[in-house]
Amino acid sequence: MSVSQEVFKIERIVPLLAKRAVNGEPDATHPDVDDRGFLTPEFGPVVSVTQGKTVTVRLSRRKLDDAAALTAVSTDTSVFTIADPADGKLPNTTDMDVQVTGVNGGTDSKTERLQVKFGEFILFELHVTVFKELTVDVTPHAITINGGGANGTAPVANIAAVMQKVQDIWGHYGIKIGVKPTRSSTVTFGTVNSVNSNPFNGSGEVSQLLGTDHVPRTINAYFVGQIAGAAPGLITLGLGISRPTATAHGMSNPGIILADGGPGFARSYVMFWANDLAHEIGHFFTLQHVENAQIPNDRQDSWSRRQLMQNRNELAGVSPFPANQLNNRPRFNDTGYGLGQARGRRGCMVTLKHLPQLHFDAEATTSRATINSPAGPF
């Protein structure tokens, strides 16, 4: 095996890398890999698995011959094991899928390393964090809105399918979304099939909706036809009102509102709802948008666009790229989670690392701490 590489001053040689093993929508067995940077304490990528579950992660040879014999080992099999290949011997292919099983997350989480060896030489390390499973209950509500003397119609969202996708997204971080039976209600507002987000206070329609059949100690998700009252030129498809937001605006209950569409516009696929709902649940876990940057100054670099807490469900166009964003221009429009209806779709990665240059990182840790706090994410 020989590799030729011309090096000017310093160059990082990457023999192997780890990445999500599939492209497209999230599922329960293919977690994203937090591969942002090579700083302390990990000096490499991190992936997570829930205790008792098995997931697949892809190792990919870069500056490494396919013929090189490689072996994968767990540094502590009491924390995680390699389920496949059981003997650790990796195939002689560029992409090599490895299944890891979370054995013991301790009281909250434990981290060990998956080492790839060439003989006795360690070529690569992937940190594997095993999470003990936490449960967050979510109560979906199917809301029919009568108004203007007309009877409304029930929302069209496939709630079961949406909730499954939400579970798939958060499940990788040891957070089980406990989906409760859907509760159906009918309310009467000003306009049929529509909830108006103005005024946004304790007496408006939003506040009334959030008080409808509210179940304590769960995240209440209200599926409706449309949401009106957005700023001119904007269509609102989702409103996430976490406890601090509700308190700040004089509302009694927190909750999430998801619309089937807007005027002349309909959501056309399950992930369009699910990604929104999972993102809003992130706010309930006290997560902010990536580095708390807001539209139109939201971070648009490749990693930020892959994160669940990026601001936009369907990403901003990149051609021509906004002048105020040239410093973090994305290199890819496809974040690996599909292209959505027209443009790139934000990803579903929840960060595992805490990069020192970022204020609001380590999102998985933050989310879990919120769930384990007395107030919880409710």
Added chain:
Amino acid sequence: MRFARLTARAPLLIAAALLMQNCQAQEARKKMQDLVRQVLDKDTAATLTARQMGSSANLELIKLTRNDDAQVRRIAVYCLEETGGADAAVAFARLTLDDDSQVRAAALSGLFRHKAEVVPVTLLNAFDQTPHPYVRQQLMLVAGKVPGVATPEIAKRYQAEKDPQAKEGLIVAMSERGNAQAQAEFLQGLGASRDRDRSRWLDYARQIKEKWLLPGLLPILDDKTPLVWIGVDGRPDLPQSLRACDIAINLIAEITGHKFSFPIAGNVNYTDEQIAEVKAFLQG
């Protein structure tokens, strides 16, 4: 004549009353069975049933807090939080020692919500027994607000505690009880904090709301780090986050009762001029 008629009807009336009582008892039994089934099914809507039933459901709910399944225990604690009562408060203190982190969190939530019913000795015993520094921290946040927990009991633990996370709760509790050393430590902790840690310290300050906090809040007025997400996706016209300085101004206004030239609200990002006005007031 009237009395005689009444006497004649008495057996009928007694039978009707007994029947009604029996019906009510049956209904109550049925409700209790429903509640127990909901909890065993891990159905969070059990909290709604528990809320209707009140503390009469506590005996069964407390039994369910001993179930082998942590999720059943968690739902039972959520229900007890809705029903309240002295026996619930005793159960909350015991359940802060549970093996499951979410059951412990739910029990702590119950203690916060039902502070008036807390039995001090159960709180202190839980503090002494738990191996979890976070639980010790939270228990002391409750203890500081329960007059029945004697200050010397908190002070003893304040002196002995070595874990910084647990110590934080003791600093807050002792600060609330007027201890000067703890108050100095509090101001030091607040000043040294950054980002999410600062949010937590400001939260403690919000619980304390006393004048000695003001010198510590002055430098926070220069901190524009967004700390608490209050935004609403889809409504970019509304403020997105409360910054450290916004939270500090709200606190200063609440503590001093001072009327500034601008309205104080929990969903506002104050302007630089408004921040300067508050600074001038504190320095004046």
